[in-house]
Amino acid sequence: MGAAGAGAGAIRRAACAAADRACAAARGARRALARFAPRPSAFGAAADAEAAAVRAVRNLRTFRFHYAALQWALLLASLAPRHRASMLFLMAASKGLLLYGGLLRVFPNSALLRRLLDRRLVALVFVALVLADLAAAGAIANLLAALAVGVPVIVLHASFRVRDDLEGPSLPSTAAENGEEETAAVVEKKEDGDVEAGPTRRSMAAAPRSPK
Numbered sequence: 001m002g003a004a005g006a007g008a009g010a011i012r013r014a015a016c017a018a019a020d021r022a023c024a025a026a027r028g029a030r031r032a033l034a035r036f037a038p039r040p041s042a043f044g045a046a047a048d049a050e051a052a053a054v055r056a057v058r059n060l061r062t063f064r065f066h067y068a069a070l071q072w073a074l075l076l077a078s079l080a081p082r083h084r085a086s087m088l089f090l091m092a093a094s095k096g097l098l099l100y101g102g103l104l105r106v107f108p109n110s111a112l113l114r115r116l117l118d119r120r121l122v123a124l125v126f127v128a129l130v131l132a133d134l135a136a137a138g139a140i141a142n143l144l145a146a147l148a149v150g151v152p153v154i155v156l157h158a159s160f161r162v163r164d165d166l167e168g169p170s171l172p173s174t175a176a177e178n179g180e181e182e183t184a185a186v187v188e189k190k191e192d193g194d195v196e197a198g199p200t201r202r203s204m205a206a207a208p209r210s211p212k
Contacts, residue, residue, distance in 0.1 A: 043160045052159050059158040067157075071150040078142040086137040090130060097126055 046052035060067070072094065079087040100122055104113055134143050 042162050044162050045160065055161070056155070056158040059161050063158070063161070067150075067154045070154065071146065074146040074150045075143060078146045079137075079139060083137050083139045083142065086133055086139055089133050093126060093129055093133075097122070 046055055076087050076090060079090070100113075100117070103110075104119075107113060134140055
C-alpha cells in the first residue's frame with residue numbers, strides 16, 4: 001500500500017508539473033502572438049517608400065524569431081501529408097537547435113559554446129541538414145511552396161507593422177531625462193543669480209552710509 005501510494009503521488013506530481021509546463025508554454029505563445037499581431041490599429045501604411053523600407057528592416061530585426069517560426073510551421077505543414085519521416089526529422093533537428101539556444105541562455109559566457117560551437121556555424125549546419133533532408137526526400141517543391149506562402153506574409157507584416165507600441169516604454173525615460181535637464185538648468189540659473197547678487201550685496205554693505 002505504501003509503495004502504491006508513493007507511486008500514485010509521484011504520478012500526480014509529474015502530471016501537475018507537465019500541466020504547469022503546458023500552461024506556461026500556452027501563456028508564452030499567447031504573449032508572442034499578441035506582440036506579433038496585437039490589434040488592427042497596430043498596422044498602418046508608411047508615409048513613403050523610404051519609411052516603409054526602414055520600418056521593414058526594423059521589424060525584421062524585432063520579429064525575426066516570429067518570422068522564422070511562421071516559415072518553419074508552414075514548411076512542416078507542407079511535409080505532413082506525404083513526407084512524414086522528413087517532417088519528424090526536421091522536428092528533431094529543431095529540438096536540437098532549441099536546446100543549443102537554451103544552453104546559450106543558461107551559459108552566456110561559456111567559451112565552449114561561443115568558440116567551438118559558434119552560432120553561425122550551428123545555423124549553417126542546421127540549414128545544410130534541412131536542405132539535405134528535403135533533397136533526399138524529394139521535397140524541394142514543398143520548401144518552395146512554403147516560401148511562396150510565407151515570404152509575402154512576412155514582407156507585408158514587416159512593412160505595415162507600426163512600432164509605436166514597441167517603443168512606448170522609452171518615453172518615460174526620455175521625459176525623466178528632459179525633467180532632469182530642466183531641473184539642472186533652473187539650479188544653474190539660481191546659482192548664477194546668487195553669484196551675481198553676491199558682490200552687489202557685499203558692495204552695498206561696504207559702501208559708507210550717508211549721514212542723515
